[in-house]
Amino acid sequence: MYDFKPETPLAPEELYRELLAAAGALTDGEPDAVANMANVAALLWEFLPDLNWAGFYRVAPAKSGGADELVLGPFVGRPACIRIPFGKGVCGAAAESRATQLVTDVHAFPGHIACDAASASELVVPVLRDGAVIAVIDLDSPTPARFTEADAKGIEALAALLSERI
Ligand code: SME
Numbered sequence: 001m002y003d004f005k006p007e008t009p010l011a012p013e014e015l016y017r018e019l020l021a022a023a024g025a026l027t028d029g030e031p032d033a034v035a036n037m038a039n040v041a042a043l044l045w046e047f048l049p050d051l052n053w054a055g056f057y058r059v060a061p062a063k064s065g066g067a068d069e070l071v072l073g074p075f076v077g078r079p080a081c082i083r084i085p086f087g088k089g090v091c092g093a094a095a096e097s098r099a100t101q102l103v104t105d106v107h108a109f110p111g112h113i114a115c116d117a118a119s120a121s122e123l124v125v126p127v128l129r130d131g132a133v134i135a136v137i138d139l140d141s142p143t144p145a146r147f148t149e150a151d152a153k154g155i156e157a158l159a160a161l162l163s164e165r166i
Helices: 012-027 033-047 089-097 149-162
Strands: 053-060 069-077 101-103 121-129 132-141
Touching: 012 033, 012 149, 033 053, 033 069, 033 132, 033 149, 053 089, 069 089, 069 132, 089 101, 089 121, 089 132, 101 149, 121 149, 132 149
Parallel strands: none
Antiparallel strands: 053 069, 053 132, 101 121, 121 132
């Protein structure tokens, strides 16, 4: 059994240092992308307080054979929308722009996709490989403005770690 949950509340820098160390250890030498995303989704859920969804959308072919889109990957939380076109919602905006989306109020975000009505704020970080987006990491919270620049920096470091591991 792995016990990676932090024992006491930590300052963001320490929290993300420990989260990255745990993610690095869990994915080290493991080539299976689904296993790695599943364990990292579980770690995000264990480490980060006040979430109602944590997980991945992968870039994959559309069912109809059209342009690539985001397809639901491993996550913790309520069942979610399966396919999201680039440019749609917060996840689609992150994939299309290849830039982090830190949304303090999802109801004010044009085109936000409400997978869970409880979500109030959201952080989506693209995972890039050779400059192309291969997935996004999506965190949702029931608390408005839950996520800060420190969270964005921490999840961006996690995305960089996972670039060659998912
Ligand atoms: N709210 C997201 C959709 C994914 S769910 O939150 C898991 C969005 O607008 O892209």
